[in-house]
Amino acid sequence: xxxxxxxxxxxxxxxxxxxxxxxxxxxxxxxxxxxxxxxxxxxxxxxxxxxxxxxxxxxxxxxxxxxxxxxxxxxxxxxxxxxxxxxxxxxxxxxxxxxxxxxxxxxxxxxxxxxxxxxxxxxxxxxxxxxxxxxxxxxxxxxxxxxxxxxxxxxxxxxxxxxxxxxxxxxxxxxxxxxxxxxxxxxx
Numbered sequence: 513x514x515x516x517x518x519x520x521x522x523x524x525x526x527x528x529x530x531x532x533x534x535x536x537x538x539x540x541x542x543x544x545x546x547x548x549x550x551x552x553x554x555x556x557x558x559x560x561x562x563x564x565x566x567x568x569x570x571x572x573x574x575x576x577x578x579x580x581x582x583x584x585x586x587x588x589x590x591x592x593x594x595x596x597x598x599x600x601x602x603x604x605x606x607x608x609x610x611x612x613x614x615x616x617x618x619x620x621x622x623x624x625x626x627x628x629x630x631x632x633x634x635x636x637x638x639x640x641x642x643x644x645x646x647x648x649x650x651x652x653x654x655x656x657x658x659x660x661x662x663x664x665x666x667x668x669x670x671x672x673x674x675x676x677x678x679x680x681x682x683x684x685x686x687x688x689x690x691x692x693x694x695x696x697x698x699x700x
Contacts, residue, residue: 515646516690519683524651525671526695529664530637532674536659539612541636542605544656548593549602550632550639551584556592559583562616562625566604569615569624574603594630604629634678637671670695 513520551559563583567575577597587593595603606615616629628634637657641648651671664674672679672691680688 514694516687516694518645519647519649519687521649521691521694522651523698525638525649525675526691526698528651528661528671529667529669530657530660530671530674531664531667531669532657533659533663534611536663537656538610539605540656541654542612542614542633543601546599547587547589548585548596549630550587551592551594551630552642553592555630556584558627559594562619562627565624566616566619569606569618570604571606571615573597573601574605574615577603628681631678631682635675635682638675638679640682 513522515521560583563578570578574595574597577595581595581603583595584592585595597603597605601612602614604615605612606618607613614629614633616625616627619625620628632639637652637654637660639650639652641650664671672695676688679691
């Protein structure tokens with residue numbers, strides 16, 4: 513672990529390799545698990561705001577779940593998260609044949625909205641836990657991402673490089689530049 517400004521960062525994000533491999537996992541992270549994607553309060557409000565624009569992209573099951581439960585819910589840990597369909601699939605998931613994709617991201621890609629998706633989704637496999645005085649930035653190992661780890665190793669892409677855009681979105685360019693300096697020092 514090391515400190516960067518007001519973050520405590522796991523060295524795993526510099527040392528582990530990762531490149532999403534949708535052709536292998538079929539987007540399992542959007543349909544497996546027992547909780548929705550973590551959200552911060554601004555994202556809770558954003559989902560309420562953009563829901564009418566993303567609704568046409570969603571499956572009828574997702575629309576039903578959102579209209580019954582809301583655009584977000586409070587999880588068992590007391591924190592906001594995305595709504596689930598029957599406790600499994602994210603309500604915002606859509607399918608391209610058998611591959612799970614994000615309906616929010618599809619609306620973004622088509623220029624309908626200017627928000628890509630929840631930052632926790634964009635950052636995966638990195639999870640950020642907010643504390644009063646700092647944020648903990650950790651690598652999350654999940655067996656469904658074994659193919660992504662293998663592809664990352666094959667292509668020699670560390671987690672932090674794969675997540676460059678998402679990390680800059682969350683922490684800013686200066687923070688990312690400092691992270692690259694730490695990575696370079698660690699390689700020496």
